[in-house]
Amino acid sequence: MGEPPPYPQIEPTTFDLIAVGTGLAECIVAAAASASGKTVLHLDTNPFYGSHYSSLSVPELTSFLISNSTASSPPSSTSTTTDIPDYSIVNLTTQPVYSDVEISCFYPELLEENLRKFNLDLCGPRVLFCADKSIDLMLKSGASNYVEFKSIDASFVGDENGKLWNVPDSRAAIFKDKSLTLMEKNQLMRFFKLVQGHLDATVAAGSSGNDGIGNGNDEEEGKTKISDEDLERPFVEYLSKMRLPPKIRSIILYAIAMADYDQDDMGVCQNLLKTKDGIDRLALYQSSVGRFTNASGALIYPIYGQGELPQAFSRRSAVKGCIHVLRMPVTALLMEKDSGSYKGVRLASGQDIFSQKLVLDPSFTLASPSASPSDLLHESFNFLSTRDVKGKVARGICITRNSLKPDTSNLLVVYPPRSLYPEQITSIRALQISGNLAVCPLGMFVLYLSALCDDAIQGKRLLNAAMNALLTFPDSVNSESSSTVQSENTEEKPSVIWSGLYIQEMSTVLHGQFDSINFAPMPDGNLNYNDILDAALKLFQEMYPNEEKFPETTPPENSEDDIELTLET
Structure with missing residues (x-):
């Protein structure tokens, strides 16, 4: 034959x-x-x-x-x-759509034992918001029948001292947050209430068929709706106008609204966020918190x-x-x-x-x-x-033996611009995923990092700064940037088993x-x-x-139940 x-x-x-x-x-x-x-x-x-x-x-x-x-x-x-x-x-x-690929293995024997037990994301870090378009599309198309999710446990903002601060993204989280002063809690609560009032007024105006400006019969609507002038101004200016302190502004801009570039520096900011867009991003975040009863926060991640x-x-x-x-x-x-x-x-x-x-x-x-x-x-x-081609993004993947936070398995860390070194003009995001999401063996963790960049030198510097703030490298491979940031608890930082860095074209x-x-x-x-x-x-x-688009699979009223969000017991 x-x-x-x-x-x-x-x-x-x-x-x-x-x-x-x-x-x-x-x-x-x-x-x-x-x-x-x-x-x-x-x-x-x-x-x-x-x-x-x-x-x-x-x-x-x-x-x-x-x-x-x-x-x-x-x-x-x-x-x-x-x-x-x-x-x-x-x-x-x-x-070629990838460049400057850099692969390092620090514990070959340990990695070899589990070589094919990893599911590493090429496009990480990436999550889904519980109320974003991807969830709605999966529900409408029926694709939700073929994928399961778990909740990301917590979000943090990192600083130049190696500390991770909780992101207070809900009323309950604000009350529990011990890092905020009473004044900061009140300021944040008032701002979230203002945003919610604006959104409610916008919805009410839309349902009544008017232009959303207010018809004079509802004085409360006029008080809660953000003016058109403010909606068109830079979001960072509006936050300053609301007299929010720098720490709160940074949390809102980079850890909730997920802005990429330094919003305070018009000279380097390639994407200045307007207030109307910032409010939309806050609305997405707030509506994601609590959408699913078995998801504790705003973010979810697919199993495998x-x-x-x-x-x-x-x-x-x-x-x-x-x-x-x-x-x-x-x-x-x-x-x-x-x-x-x-x-x-x-x-x-x-x-x-x-x-x-x-x-x-x-x-x-x-x-x-x-x-x-x-x-x-x-x-x-x-x-x-x-x-x-619309620029570049530097991506990094690290396999570690310990969690960044001993009591948290799956978490997001955001380093706002300038938080690690003065020339850092973009946010750096780091997403830790654990073995309970079937992406690595139990007891190990995968950390995804990314930052927008103009070239490989800038991109690698951004990733190395965040990695040195979060991790320990056995042979001090990133010692050239370790002087940029030192953690107060260096010995407690997770040790890296394997890492991969690369630059991706967009x-x-x-x-x-x-x-x-x-x-x-x-x-x-x-x-x-x-x-x-x-x-x-x-x-x-x-x-x-x-x-x-997907005409025959309109979701039922209880469509949220169609997505299975399996939480760790």
Whole structure:
């Protein structure tokens, strides 16, 4: 008997949509298209789901980072099953989306014993707010049936002395917080009450059909609603206007509203938060606290890691007939010679598959088109060969033997700008996840760190500063920055078993000239997925403007119960 072919033949050969790459955005688009009755083929070169949003073992993550840090071409087609003289073959290649990958192992024997017991997130740190868009979308789409969550136990703000201060994010938390003075508690309570009053007044105005300014019949509404002038001013200015002290302003801006850049420095702040946006972020945080009875705080995390989310949407699309094929590289695009329009893809098997629409993993780009292409093909080629890169994010992963807080397993730490060293212009976020979330062996912990940056030097300095504030490295690998911050309890800091640092490019959705070829976005620097979801749903709507997103799975009134939030007993 002859050897079986290396790649399976796919039947049928024509689809409404082909998605290449199983990142979160591609999986959402594929699931939405499948729910709308479209025929969908979902391909991925990798042997796992998730692409740049996956959760991987230590060897898999190391291999993925290294392989995606250099430009490469997919394997050549083994054969050509169809001869299509009217089409131009445009070869695909991949661009590096990771750089400056730095892997360190300090206890090889200990790591070797548990090497494949880790599910490490490529796009961490990442959480979901209990009331954010991703939860609503999972409920509406039915993807919530395929993923479980646990609550993040607590959030902290770190300072230059190595201390971690509780984030008082609710009335009960404010009363219990021993680090706040009575005056600070009163100030924070008054501000949260003001925000809630504004939100209530806005909802009341919207339900009554007026413009939200107040009609003179409700004096209380006029007192509680924040003025339009204040809503348009920088949030940091409004907090100062409310006479909140620097400590409280910092907590609100960076640990609750999750601002990235130093809001006090207009010269370096690349994203100045307006009051209206800050209030929206506070509203999301406050509405997340207590939404689910078995989630203690505002934040939750999926059991087995963030890679469960793209898989949940993939399972949803499979139920609706989507065909998934892993380990299947796409080597080229089929472009019509006369019009330059997209027609299909060529697989590494040599098979040609046709579709009306195409969504590509963000690492793909086009190699040179075939000889003497049409002007239209050249124009499309030039557009599709340029990615819209929107900066960089430095990411770090550390495996430790102890928790940052002895009595807390899963926690978030935020270092506001300037909190670790004077040149720190962005927030640094660190998320600790424990073995009770099935991402590592029991008794170990995974710490994810991230910070927006302009280049690798700046990014690595940001991560090293936070790591030295939180952790102990056996060989003092980060001693060059350890003088920046010293903990009062250095001997109590967790010891690092393994670490990985890398710089990731961020890119947004790109649309093809003929609205047929589209690129999915890379993971952004945010803590949640809201912007990525917005991009994915906008992409779907532009591709299929007459289709409703997940029309047949409207959640019931008690839809919150559909998400299982399993808490540690």
